[in-house]
Amino acid sequence: MSQDIPVTGYAILGLLTFGDELTGYEIKQRADVTLRFYWVSPAMSQIYTELRRLSDRGLVVADVRRDGGREDGREVTTYAITDAGQEALRAWMDQTPAGFPVLKHPVLLRLLIGHVTETEQTRQMLHDYVAELDQALADLSAVRESLRGADEPGQPFRFPSLVADWGLDYFDAEKRHTRLALASLGETGPEGETATA
Amino acid sequence: MSQDIPVTGYAILGLLTFGDELTGYEIKQRADVTLRFYWVSPAMSQIYTELRRLSDRGLVVADVRRDGGREDGREVTTYAITDAGQEALRAWMDQTPAGFPVLKHPVLLRLLIGHVTETEQTRQMLHDYVAELDQALADLSAVRESLRGADEPGQPFRFPSLVADWGLDYFDAEKRHTRLALASLGETGPEGETATA
DNA sequence: ACAGCCATGTAACTCGTTACATGATTAC
DNA sequence: GTAATCATGTAACGAGTTACATGGCTGT
Numbered sequence: 001m002s003q004d005i006p007v008t009g010y011a012i013l014g015l016l017t018f019g020d021e022l023t024g025y026e027i028k029q030r031a032d033v034t035l036r037f038y039w040v041s042p043a044m045s046q047i048y049t050e051l052r053r054l055s056d057r058g059l060v061v062a063d064v065r066r067d068g069g070r071e072d073g074r075e076v077t078t079y080a081i082t083d084a085g086q087e088a089l090r091a092w093m094d095q096t097p098a099g100f101p102v103l104k105h106p107v108l109l110r111l112l113i114g115h116v117t118e119t120e121q122t123r124q125m126l127h128d129y130v131a132e133l134d135q136a137l138a139d140l141s142a143v144r145e146s147l148r149g150a151d152e153p154g155q156p157f158r159f160p161s162l163v164a165d166w167g168l169d170y171f172d173a174e175k176r177h178t179r180l181a182l183a184s185l186g187e188t189g190p191e192g193e194t195a196t197a
Numbered sequence: 198m199s200q201d202i203p204v205t206g207y208a209i210l211g212l213l214t215f216g217d218e219l220t221g222y223e224i225k226q227r228a229d230v231t232l233r234f235y236w237v238s239p240a241m242s243q244i245y246t247e248l249r250r251l252s253d254r255g256l257v258v259a260d261v262r263r264d265g266g267r268e269d270g271r272e273v274t275t276y277a278i279t280d281a282g283q284e285a286l287r288a289w290m291d292q293t294p295a296g297f298p299v300l301k302h303p304v305l306l307r308l309l310i311g312h313v314t315e316t317e318q319t320r321q322m323l324h325d326y327v328a329e330l331d332q333a334l335a336d337l338s339a340v341r342e343s344l345r346g347a348d349e350p351g352q353p354f355r356f357p358s359l360v361a362d363w364g365l366d367y368f369d370a371e372k373r374h375t376r377l378a379l380a381s382l383g384e385t386g387p388e389g390e391t392a393t394a
Numbered sequence: 395a396c397a398g399c400c401a402t403g404t405a406a407c408t409c410g411t412t413a414c415a416t417g418a419t420t421a422c
Numbered sequence: 423g424t425a426a427t428c429a430t431g432t433a434a435c436g437a438g439t440t441a442c443a444t445g446g447c448t449g450t
Binding site: 007011014017035037038039040089090093094097098099100101102103104105106108109111112114115116117121125132136158159160162163165166167169170173174176177180184 | 294370
C-alpha cells in the first residue's frame with residue numbers, strides 16, 4: 001500500500017504522535033532538538049515535501065486556518081496524524097526491519113588517513129571535535145532536563161528520555177575516545193611535547 | 198580549484214594512500230571492511246563514477262592493462278594516487294573543517310516513538326540490534342587483528358588501528374546502551390515478565 | 395558445463411540540499 | 423521603522439542507490 005515513504009516521512013509522522021497539531025515550521029523546530037541527534041534534521045523544503053506526501057496518502061490531515069481569524073491574516077497550516085497514519089506507522093515499526101545504523105563520521109575518516117598530514121593538524125581536529133561534542137552535550141542535556149517529570153513508564157516522555165540518555169552516553173563515549181586518541185598521538189608524536197588540553 | 202569533490206571521493210583517494218594500485222573492484226572490497234564502519238560503503242557504480250572524476254582532475258592515474266598480457270584478455274584498470282592527488286587530499290584535510298558526525302540510527306528513531314507499538318515489539322528490535330552488533334564487532338575485530346604488527350607509531354597501520362579501536366569501543370558501548378534500554382523496558386513493561394535474553 | 399567471482403559500466407530514479415522568492419507577525 | 427522570527431513554498435542540482443547489461447576468469 002504505502003511503503004514508498006522515506007524514513008524521514010515516518011520520523012515526521014512519529015513527531016505528530018506526541019499529541020499536538022504542528023505546522024511545518026514547528027516540526028522543523030522539534031526535529032532540530034530531537035531528531036537531529038540520531039537521525040537528521042531535514043531541510044524545511046524537505047519537511048513540506050514530506051507533509052505533502054503524507055497528506056496525499058491520508059496519513060496526516062492539514063488544517064488551514066487564518067491566523068487570528070482575520071480575513072486578511074496569514075494562512076497557517078497545521079498537521080495532525082490520522083488513524084490511517086497511526087496504523088501505517090505501526091505497520092512500519094512492526095513489519096519492516098529497523099536496519100543497522102549508518103555513521104558518517106568525518107573525524108574518524110580523517111583520522112584513518114592521519115599519515116597524510118601533520119600530527120599537529122590531526123590533534124587540532126580532535127580538539128575541535130571535543131568542543132563540538134561539549135556543545136552537543138549541552139544541547140541534549142537541556143532537552144533531557146525538559147523531559148523530567150514525565151519520563152516514568154506510562155508517561156508521555158518515557159521513550160524520548162530513554163533515547164536522550166542513550167545519546168548523552170554516546171556523546172560522552174565519543175569524548176572519551178577522542179581523548180584517548182589525543183593521548184595516543186601526544187605521547188608518541190614526532191615532536192617531544194605532550195597533549196595540550 | 199578542485200573542492201567540488203564529494204567526501205566519498207576523498208575517502209577513495211585516502212584508500213589509495215596506503216601504497217597499492219587498486220582496481221575499482223578492489224577499492225569496493227577495502228571500503229567494505231574499513232570505510233563501511235564510519236563512513237559508507239559506496240555502491241560499485243558510485244566508485245567508478247568517483248574514479249572517473251578523480252581521474253579527470255588528475256588526482257589519480259588509471260593504468261589500463263591486459264589481464265595476463267594476452268591480446269584478447271580481459272581489460273583491467275588499476276588506479277594510483279598522483280602527487281596532485283596527495284596535495285589535494287592534504288589541502289582538504291588541512292583547510293576544510295571535518296564537520297560533526299551524522300548518525301542515522303533507525304533503532305533509536307524507533308525507540309523514540311516506542312509508545313506507538315507493543316513493548317514486546319521494541320524488545321525484539323533491541324535484541325535483533327544486539328545480534329547485528331555482535332556481527333559488526335566480529336568483523337571489525339578481524340580487521341583490527343589483521344593490523345597487528347604494523348600498528349605502532351611510524352608504521353603504516355598506526356592510524357587505521359587507532360580508528361579500529363575507537364570503532365570497537367563504540368560498538369561495545371552500543372551493546373551496553375541496548376542492554377540498558379532492554380533492562381528499563383523489561384523491569385517495568387505492561388506484562389509481569391522480565392527480559393528474556 | 396556451470397556456478398561464482400572478478401570487473402566495468404550505463405540509466406533511471408530518489409532523497410535531500412541549497413538557493414531563491416514571498417510575505418506576515420512580533421519585539422525592540 | 424526595522425530586524426528577527428514565523429511560515430510556506432518552488433527550482434535546480436548533487437550524491438548515491440538499484441536495476442540492468444555485459445563478459446572474462448576460476449574452480450569443481
